[in-house]
Amino acid sequence: xxxxxxxxxxxxxxxxxxxxxxxxxxxxxxxxxxxxxxxxxxxxxxxxxxxxxxxxxxxxxxxxxxxxxxxxxxxxxxxxxxxxxxxxxxxxxxxxxxxxxxxxxxxxxxxxxxxxxxxxxxxxxxxxxxxxxxxxxxxxxxxxxxxxxxxxxxxxxxxxxxxxxxxxxxxxxxxxxxxxxxxxxxxxxxxxxxxxxxxxxxxxxxxxxxxxxxxxxxxxxxxxxxxxxxxxxxxxxxxxxxxxxxxxxxxxxxxxxxxxxxxxxxxxxxxxxxxxxxxxxxxxxxxxxxxxxxxxxxxxxxxxxxxxxxxxxxxxxxxxxxxxxxxxxxxxxxxxxxxxxxxxxxxxxxxxxxxxxxxxxxxxxxxxxxxxxxxxxxxxxxxxxxxxxxxxxxxxxxxxxxxxxxxxxxxxxxxxxxxxxxxxxxxxxxxxxxxxxxxxxxx
Numbered sequence: 420x421x422x423x424x425x426x427x428x429x430x431x432x433x434x435x436x437x438x439x440x441x442x443x444x445x446x447x448x449x450x451x452x453x454x455x456x457x458x459x460x461x462x463x464x465x466x467x468x469x470x471x472x473x474x475x476x477x478x479x480x481x482x483x484x485x486x487x488x489x490x491x492x493x494x495x496x497x498x499x500x501x502x503x504x505x506x507x508x509x510x511x512x513x514x515x516x517x518x519x520x521x522x523x524x525x526x527x528x529x530x531x532x533x534x535x536x537x538x539x540x541x542x543x544x545x546x547x548x549x550x551x552x553x554x555x556x557x558x559x560x561x562x563x564x565x566x567x568x569x570x571x572x573x574x575x576x577x578x579x580x581x582x583x584x585x586x587x588x589x590x591x592x593x594x595x596x597x598x599x600x601x602x603x604x605x606x607x608x609x610x611x612x613x614x615x616x617x618x619x620x621x622x623x624x625x626x627x628x629x630x631x632x633x634x635x636x637x638x639x640x641x642x643x644x645x646x647x648x649x650x651x652x653x654x655x656x657x658x659x660x661x662x663x664x665x666x667x668x669x670x671x672x673x674x675x676x677x678x679x680x681x682x683x684x685x686x687x688x689x690x691x692x693x694x695x696x697x698x699x700x701x702x703x704x705x706x707x708x709x710x711x712x713x714x715x716x717x718x719x720x721x722x723x724x725x726x727x728x729x730x731x732x733x734x735x736x737x738x739x740x741x742x743x744x745x746x747x748x749x750x751x752x753x754x755x756x757x758x759x760x761x762x763x764x765x766x767x768x769x770x771x772x773x774x775x776x777x778x779x780x781x782x783x784x785x786x787x788x789x790x791x792x793x794x795x796x797x798x799x800x801x802x803x804x805x806x807x808x809x810x811x812x813x814x815x816x817x818x819x820x821x822x823x824x825x826x827x828x829x830x831x832x833x834x835x836x837x838x839x840x841x842x843x844x845x846x847x848x849x850x851x852x853x854x855x856x857x858x859x860x861x862x
Contacts, residue, residue: 449474452775453534453543455524455712457484457507460744460764461549465517466510467772472779475517476541478534482506482521485572486829488761489838491612493575494702495619496583496627496854497845500572502838505830524550527715529737545739545775548712548726549768552745552759555708555723562683566701569612578702580856582620585700586640587856590632602640603698605688607680608705609646610653611796614663616702617644617672618799625671626800626849642672643696645688647679647705652804654758655794659804662813666802680705707759712746721748730786732771741774743767751789761828763789795821800846 450473454461457479465477483504492498511517522536527546534541554568567577582604589601606617624640631637644651644667650660651667651674664674675690682689687697706723713720718734719727725748726734732747734740744764751757757767770787777784793807795817803817812820822842829835845851 450544450779451476451542452545452547453478453541454547454549455479455534456549456551456744456746457481457519458487458549458551458744458764459761460768461547462507462510463765463768464547464549464743464772465768466514467769468775469514469516471516471772471776473516473545473775475514476520477507477511477517478520478522478524478536478541479507480521480523481571482508483572484510484830486834487570488825489829490569490572490575491615491619493572493853494569494578494582494616495623496579496851497619498838498841499853500576502834502841503829504572505834510830524715527740529716529740532739543739546741547768547771548716548740548742548746549744549764550710550712550746552707552709552723554703555706556703557706559683562703565684566607566688566703568703569616570707576857579853581700581702582623583854583856586624586628586632586635586637588699589635591634598635599641600687600697601699602635602637603687603696603700604640604642605696605698605701606642606644607683607688607701607703609644609648609651609674609676610704613644613646613702613704614651614667615797616704617642618667618670618797618802621671622799622849623851627845627851628854643675643698644672645675645678645680645690645696647677649677651676652796655796655804655806656811659806659811659813663796663798663804666798666804666813670799670802707745709746712742716740716742723748731774731784732767732787741771743771749787749789751791757789758794760794762792766790795824797821 452473452475454465454477457477462484465475468475483506486503489503493500507519511519524536526535532543556562567574585601589598592598604620606613621642625638629638651663652660667674679691680688681691687695689695709724713724713726716737726742726746727748728734728742732741732743734742744767745759749757757763774784795805797803801815801818803821805812805817805820826835826839
């Protein structure tokens with residue numbers, strides 16, 4: 420009788436566990452890791468936990484991972500969006516412990532250890548915040564309407580539409596003053612994005628579309644790069660900054676240094692020295708601001724809104740919370756802030772994944788150390804700069820290195836092949852196949 424009772428109890432427990440598994444509830448709860456953002460940092464954190472005894476939930480407001488370093492090529496009609504973006508679900512499809520949710524984060528409660536999105540509340544044992552950055556207009560948010568920034572595919576297609584529409588309107592108008600205004604493009608900001616945009620617009624106007632129009636000569640388009648600092652690419656050594664300026668000017672870009680923007684609207688930009696540049700196509704690449712993560716967490720941030728973290732990327736006073744990528748303010752070995760670049764975000768993501776695994780097994784982990792392999796910035800056809808520490812390159816060698824590096828780090832073998840073929844075709848013919856005006860309302 421006792422044996423029968425024990426067997427019956429065992430069957431009941433087994434049936435209950437089976438019912439729990441069928442209902443999707445594990446018999447033994449595993450640590451829950453919630454990752455906010457599927458950029459370079461968040462995605463590498465998720466992949467780094469593929470063999471860990473945890474359940475990973477990746478939350479992003481979009482369904483794709485974007486290779487942002489090539490976003491400017493979508494904005495200037497060199498590539499299509501699908502060539503630099505990959506569905507998050509496809510990337511993590513083979514990772515059984517990972518779930519992807521397309522949700523918008525609305526807040527974080529560190530007391531109850533939950534993340535609040537539009538549709539649910541998610542409990543976490545470990546939280547990785549990798550929500551990136553957005554445009555910064557230095558207190559002039561109204562400028563965004565006239566001068567869009569470049570952070571998303573939607574931004575890129577909007578900018579592409581503005582650039583191509585300016586040429587179309589110039590072709591159609593008989594007003595000489597308006598035509599000159601339409602053929603003037605202003606790029607605000609002399610960092611990598613601004614330099615890349617300015618060079619790409621010149622190449623588009625002088626090579627790719629010069630034979631397409633009958634009433635205008637697109638090669639006469641004026642591209643002005645405006646930078647408030649005294650030199651371009653301030654993260655690079657001064658010699659490379661000077662090289663970048665010379666290469667841009669050789670391409671035909673008008674570089675204005677020490678020229679802060681004081682006004683910006685649909686008619687153009689006003690500079691601090693009183694000069695006005697009339698333009699209907701202004702592009703913003705002057706600065707970024709971190710996401711609202713610091714407000715969600717209720718913790719201090721730096722001037723750019725980045726969360727101040729310790730040497731292990733942990734948020735002081737917030738148990739189990741880590742912030743990485745553009746959202747984190749952390750210093751490198753030299754005491755300088757770690758730059759907001761893709762390699763840094765990827766390293767942070769991998770580090771946090773290893774740290775969580777180590778914590779689960781009770782092991783110690785050394786502080787995060789950023790390995791700086793150098794900076795690259797392209798300017799145009801066979802024009803670029805590369806800072807590799809002791810080795811500094813400019814021109815064709817830097818351009819080849821930039822091209823190889825970006826092909827290598829692009830997500831997906833198919834994307835690498837397609838981008839390589841597009842680049843090879845464009846190099847041989849000067850053609851740009853993605854010259855489509857899309858996503859704009861007809862007026």
